[in-house]
Amino acid sequence: MTSASTPVIGPSRCNCAALRKASRRMSQFYDSVLAPCGLKSTQYAMLTEIARQGAAPPTIRELAEVLVMDQSTIGQNLRPLEREGLVALVQDEADRRSRRITLTKVGRSRFAAAEPLWRVAQERFEGGFGRRAAADLRAVLGTIARDPSLADAGEGSLR
Amino acid sequence: MTSASTPVIGPSRCNCAALRKASRRMSQFYDSVLAPCGLKSTQYAMLTEIARQGAAPPTIRELAEVLVMDQSTIGQNLRPLEREGLVALVQDEADRRSRRITLTKVGRSRFAAAEPLWRVAQERFEGGFGRRAAADLRAVLGTIARDPSLADAGEGSLR
DNA sequence: CCCAAATATCGGGATATCCCTGTATTAAAG
DNA sequence: CTTTAATACAGGGATATCCCGATATTTGGG
Numbered sequence: 483m484t485s486a487s488t489p490v491i492g493p494s495r496c497n498c499a500a501l502r503k504a505s506r507r508m509s510q511f512y513d514s515v516l517a518p519c520g521l522k523s524t525q526y527a528m529l530t531e532i533a534r535q536g537a538a539p540p541t542i543r544e545l546a547e548v549l550v551m552d553q554s555t556i557g558q559n560l561r562p563l564e565r566e567g568l569v570a571l572v573q574d575e576a577d578r579r580s581r582r583i584t585l586t587k588v589g590r591s592r593f594a595a596a597e598p599l600w601r602v603a604q605e606r607f608e609g610g611f612g613r614r615a616a617a618d619l620r621a622v623l624g625t626i627a628r629d630p631s632l633a634d635a636g637e638g639s640l641r
Numbered sequence: 642m643t644s645a646s647t648p649v650i651g652p653s654r655c656n657c658a659a660l661r662k663a664s665r666r667m668s669q670f671y672d673s674v675l676a677p678c679g680l681k682s683t684q685y686a687m688l689t690e691i692a693r694q695g696a697a698p699p700t701i702r703e704l705a706e707v708l709v710m711d712q713s714t715i716g717q718n719l720r721p722l723e724r725e726g727l728v729a730l731v732q733d734e735a736d737r738r739s740r741r742i743t744l745t746k747v748g749r750s751r752f753a754a755a756e757p758l759w760r761v762a763q764e765r766f767e768g769g770f771g772r773r774a775a776a777d778l779r780a781v782l783g784t785i786a787r788d789p790s791l792a793d794a795g796e797g798s799l800r
Numbered sequence: 801c802c803c804a805a806a807t808a809t810c811g812g813g814a815t816a817t818c819c820c821t822g823t824a825t826t827a828a829a830g
Numbered sequence: 831c832t833t834t835a836a837t838a839c840a841g842g843g844a845t846a847t848c849c850c851g852a853t854a855t856t857t858g859g860g
Contacts, residue, residue, distance in 0.1 A: 499682070504783075510818090524661075525845090578808095629666065
């Protein structure tokens with residue numbers, strides 16, 4: 483009898499696959515907790531970063547860099563938020579190529595409403611995983627996210 | 642100590658965001674190394690799992706469970722692989738609701754061609770990150786990926 | 801000042817990923 | 831054996847994510 487009830491996720495040796503599986507599971511979890519406020523984990527992460535900048539609204543490029551995303555991805559992902567009036571893109575007067583991403587009043591309100599839910603997700607996860615373990619894991623993940631040798635691996639052969 | 646007045650100016654404390662950023666960076670890296678063989682990291686991961694099953698080709702549901710993906714995602718992602726003739730879906734005779742995913746000869750060949758590139762990515766990452774650290778990280782990520790409390794978090798309240 | 805290079809973004813196209821709802825098939829209840 | 835529930839997918843719709851190539855703007859060199 484194949485154990486259909488408890489499938490072993492598997493001792494895959496692939497660092498990338500391991501990271502992606504965990505990332506999908508974690509996203510499932512945060513998405514399910516955030517669902518009542520109508521924001522996905524990606525949207526919450528973007529709003530967090532935009533709110534954190536506060537006085538100096540980031541450009542698409544800056545936001546992409548911080549969130550380890552592609553510029554086009556940011557542009558696409560901003561569309562639903564813009565459509566719902568949570569963010570507004572205003573052309574930078576100094577450099578008119580750039581558009582700075584600002585939180586609207588509605589955006590700040592929706593973000594504030596989402597924050598308690600995010601805290602619930604944080605508490606629930608760290609309650610099981612360990613607060614210290616979570617902090618350690620975030621630190622390790624941060625070194626990976628910022629590692630320039632991973633980021634620039636495919637840059638040289640293109641230009 | 643949640644400083645209510647002072648805005649947090651540091652690395653994000655969100656476990657989900659940290660995981661997703663690292664996952665995107667790692668995917669960038671593996672994708673860039675795998676690019677010459679025409680397979681994305683997700684596709685390579687799917688082929689790996691299909692190949693690992695060998696004699697017992699998995700169903701869409703089984704593959705989804707092992708890879709921590711949605712069934713629809715697997716179905717969608719199989720389409721390009723099927724179109725290129727790397728995999729074939731054959732209806733299970735015992736349970737005709739199921740379709741078992743098998744590697745074709747072409748699929749096995751493409752997978753074999755991709756494997757050395759995957760090894761390069763593994764070596765390059767672990768060379769910088771540490772072989773031991775990578776194994777430890779994979780173990781931690783595995784516990785997250787198969788954590789039932791994360792998986793079932795939003796299941797009870799819906800049906 | 802003019803032109804080439806760099807920068808910031810946009811647009812199209814493709815895959816990836818989820819949700820929800822339907823359909824076919826099987827298994828279980830009565 | 832018939833109705834019902836559960837299971838396995840398929841399809842549509844939406845967001846997420848990347849790449850590539852095009853456009854607008856700025857900047858630096860001559």
